[in-house]
Amino acid sequence: MAHDHFKVALEAALKFFPNIKLKEEQEVCIRSIVLDKMDVLAVLPTGYGKSIIYQILPKVISELRYNHTRDRKTAIVIVVSPLEQIRKQQVERLNARGIKSASLEDVKASDDTMLCEFEVLFGSAEQRLSDKWVKTLKYGYLYETEVLVVDEVHTIQIWGSGEKGKAAFRRAFSHVNDLRSFLGNKPVLGLTATADKYMRQKLCKLLNLKGHKEILISPNRQNIRFTVANADKNLSCFDWLVSILKSLKEDAPYTIIFCHTVSDIVFVLSSLMAKLRNDAYVDGTTQERCLLGVYYSATPESEKQKICTSFNGTGTVRVAIASTSLRMGVDFPHVTYVIHFGPGKHIRFCDQPIRDVIKKNDCIRKLLLCHFTEDNIDVSTMHDCCSRCHKLCACGGDSQCTNPVYEFDHIVVNKPTTNTAMQRVVTEDDRTCLKEALQEIQLSLAVSSDNVIESITFNCEKIFSIHDLMEYGFISSIHVALIVLEVFYEIFEDVVIDGSLRNVPALTRPVYNAILNAATPYETENHDNPASFHSDDSFN
Numbered sequence: 001m002a003h004d005h006f007k008v009a010l011e012a013a014l015k016f017f018p019n020i021k022l023k024e025e026q027e028v029c030i031r032s033i034v035l036d037k038m039d040v041l042a043v044l045p046t047g048y049g050k051s052i053i054y055q056i057l058p059k060v061i062s063e064l065r066y067n068h069t070r071d072r073k074t075a076i077v078i079v080v081s082p083l084e085q086i087r088k089q090q091v092e093r094l095n096a097r098g099i100k101s102a103s104l105e106d107v108k109a110s111d112d113t114m115l116c117e118f119e120v121l122f123g124s125a126e127q128r129l130s131d132k133w134v135k136t137l138k139y140g141y142l143y144e145t146e147v148l149v150v151d152e153v154h155t156i157q158i159w160g161s162g163e164k165g166k167a168a169f170r171r172a173f174s175h176v177n178d179l180r181s182f183l184g185n186k187p188v189l190g191l192t193a194t195a196d197k198y199m200r201q202k203l204c205k206l207l208n209l210k211g212h213k214e215i216l217i218s219p220n221r222q223n224i225r226f227t228v229a230n231a232d233k234n235l236s237c238f239d240w241l242v243s244i245l246k247s248l249k250e251d252a253p254y255t256i257i258f259c260h261t262v263s264d265i266v267f268v269l270s271s272l273m274a275k276l277r278n279d280a281y282v283d284g285t286t287q288e289r290c291l292l293g294v295y296y297s298a299t300p301e302s303e304k305q306k307i308c309t310s311f312n313g314t315g316t317v318r319v320a321i322a323s324t325s326l327r328m329g330v331d332f333p334h335v336t337y338v339i340h341f342g343p344g345k346h347i348r349f350c351d352q353p354i355r356d357v358i359k360k361n362d363c364i365r366k367l368l369l370c371h372f373t374e375d376n377i378d379v380s381t382m383h384d385c386c387s388r389c390h391k392l393c394a395c396g397g398d399s400q401c402t403n404p405v406y407e408f409d410h411i412v413v414n415k416p417t418t419n420t421a422m423q424r425v426v427t428e429d430d431r432t433c434l435k436e437a438l439q440e441i442q443l444s445l446a447v448s449s450d451n452v453i454e455s456i457t458f459n460c461e462k463i464f465s466i467h468d469l470m471e472y473g474f475i476s477s478i479h480v481a482l483i484v485l486e487v488f489y490e491i492f493e494d495v496v497i498d499g500s501l502r503n504v505p506a507l508t509r510p511v512y513n514a515i516l517n518a519a520t521p522y523e524t525e526n527h528d529n530p531a532s533f534h535s536d537d538s539f540n
Helices: 002-016 024-034 051-069 084-097 131-139 171-175 178-183 197-206 236-251 262-280 301-311 352-359 364-369 387-392 428-440 450-458 466-473 478-492 499-503 506-516
Strands: 040-043 077-080 101-103 120-123 147-151 188-192 213-216 254-258 292-295 319-322 335-340
Touching: 002 024, 002 051, 024 040, 024 051, 024 213, 040 197, 051 077, 051 084, 051 120, 051 147, 051 188, 077 178, 084 101, 084 120, 131 178, 147 178, 236 262, 262 292, 262 319, 262 466, 292 301, 364 387, 428 450, 428 478, 450 466, 466 478
Parallel strands: 040 188, 040 213, 077 120, 077 147, 101 120, 147 188, 254 319, 254 335, 292 319
Antiparallel strands: none
């Protein structure tokens, strides 16, 4: 009987989501929460439809209540979501469907009259745990919340705890479990596309999930093919992409390059701009017509929106150089290439298994995905699996493959050797001369700390390129780095300066300024010393 009532309520709720047919796992999530009152941890692939699960919950709960009691009282679902852009996007979509929603920054905690109108309330962990909202959760209207949803639940582990004595990026995420105590024995729904077996155990402990339902979908997507390659300091690994952009311009395939630090974003952006030069633009050199875009926490909203609009079919951006924030809650169905510039630091398999991927000659897909699923990881056609399996494919018979090897599969993966870094012999006189020369230009370069010069001087044996300066000198500006390299050339005469880097158009300033002037602790956490060369005028 209860199951029949649930089906009726679900059908009524789906009227707010026309043309959507729930997948089996989505329905199991909803049923486990609404009927069984169970906590649920759902690990579902990107694009599977995680959001629809919590979006439909208040309507299902309200319909069930009405069928039993004839009471039309609004059911409230609270959603903890990490990024403001996602919250705004979800609020707009739900209100357009007739599901009353709001973000906490738009409502007053003390206004029960306003709160009782909403079915879905979005907020960050910091907002939920602020004094005014804790009071409302404990004693106010929100105490009657039906379900607590933690979207992108992996962030409570990744962002909520620090590493090696460092402060957590967003400490409040480690206290999301406190919300449970405020709301009583209400079900919790955790949603993510990113959680291996170890992380799932940690998340269950952090959220105090007991007797919960775990719903897992294998990440083994048949339409994804893997390649791995080393990147040299000239980033020749991107030459195939540069060639595509030059020849196809706005018809080039959509590509996302994920980076893990601001320095990496600057390095990749600078290198691509230097290689593309005026070919980075469509019909002129105005920033609005640039093929490249940067997306991370401090990027201006207008730039983020330009990338989102472009990747949904309207706009010129074809390559987004981004932090992991672009992965969360954003749906880009037209993306062809996804490039990870270095393995994710916070994913557990990126230690020994990543070394296995690089050193071994086994299937890349199996080496990566075995940490996420116990299901069969095979792909029906070997050339669709990974670059290594492609070499073994004989789909055409006689040990021949009918599918040509991709250009990026030709990138040579150099075997790591010991002591490959270049070094020069530096006398104390050379070191003193370098320090004095840098001090002379310190003011004109807007050096924010003497520690920058100390770091460059201390590491001068190993500095030969812009990338070296980013690594050892905490310099984030390509133009400042060029001036410093010229000082190195005058003193050591062993630095080769790529003249094309001087031609990076000044009109890229909005993108560069967004990166250089608003770095967040998380995205610069590799830098123990926050000092940097930077100036608003350094791009003239």
